[in-house]
């Protein structure tokens with residue numbers, strides 16, 4: 335019922351094959367600093383799109399332009415084919431959910447959620463009813479309605495803020511690291527809830543974060559930013575399994591990166607026939623270990639420097655001819671620090687990247 339209520343209105347019905355947002359060569363410079371360099375991308379209707387990148391890579395600059403809080407020095411932004419590059423934020427069917435959780439502290443949860451409706455002149459009974467529906471949508475029960483927001487926990491405030499943004503019925507929601515201030519467990523819970531909320535409402539969510547782990551849980555697609563450029567766009571599985579540079583691969587967590595030259599891995603003195611010069615990325619779980627260093631077995635010799643038990647798996651730090659390497663093995667693996675091992679991997683597990 336609530337989901338139906340939030341569905342697209344007749345006027346803004348999505349046009350088949352037309353992106354919700356089309357970013358066309360967006361650039362932004364601040365004096366001599368190029369914060370954003372020709373970012374082009376189509377974000378589809380009903381998609382959960384996450385922009386990930388290190389600090390200073392241009393995420394906030396991009397999101398502010400998408401939300402209309404800033405303007406690009408070059409390029410265009412289309413909303414379902416319509417140029418909105420210079421349209422004021424309040425004229426757009428979009429809304430931003432800020433990290434700072436700008437709630438009215440002296441008001442109740444219900445008043446906070448109903449604020450946008452009040453601004454639109456909707457009568458109290460109707461807006462209270464709607465606020466209760468929205469609270470239910472973000473999984474806050476009826477008992478929260480009359481609570482002052484000052485008595486809410488961080489996670490509850492986050493949900494109130496979301497319900498308040500949803501009250502204005504935006505078609506596209508922008509999130510600027512909304513969970514970064516919360517503790518780990520709460521963040522994990524809210525990640526799952528946010529994804530579920532996005533599915534229930536069918537809205538387009540554009541989210542920025544430092545945390546690739548967070549992006550992996552929630553997103554349909556992820557865009558990786560580096561130095562103001564969008565360097566790779568893909569599904570979480572594509573980004574994880576087929577990163578197209580060392581930068582993206584290392585951003586995806588702990589990986590082993592080895593140089594390839596003339597069909598060999600020179601550091602490990604191993605052949606890798608047919609592989610062009612560049613690098614290969616090996617996930618920790620791709621490495622196989624056999625204790626002892628029998629000569630003749632394929633692979634390379636390494637010494638187990640550290641053993642970390644991580645619940646369902648064991649992580650090993652290996653001293654190898656290529657320096658520190660990381661392996662992940664099943665939890666039942668019995669191996670001790672100081673052991674020597676023969677390490678191997680299936681050639682197809684080595685993912686090649688040019689740079």
Ligand code: ATP
Nearest residue numbers: 364367369387388389390391392393394395396544
């Ligand atoms: P973080 O994760 O730390 O928030 P970010 O990826 O969001 O970083 P941006 O805030 O977009 O990065 O900043 C990109 C670059 O643009 C940085 O070098 C930043 O210093 C610069 N920058 C951003 N806003 C301005 C501004 N108003 N004036 C001058 N430089 C700016």
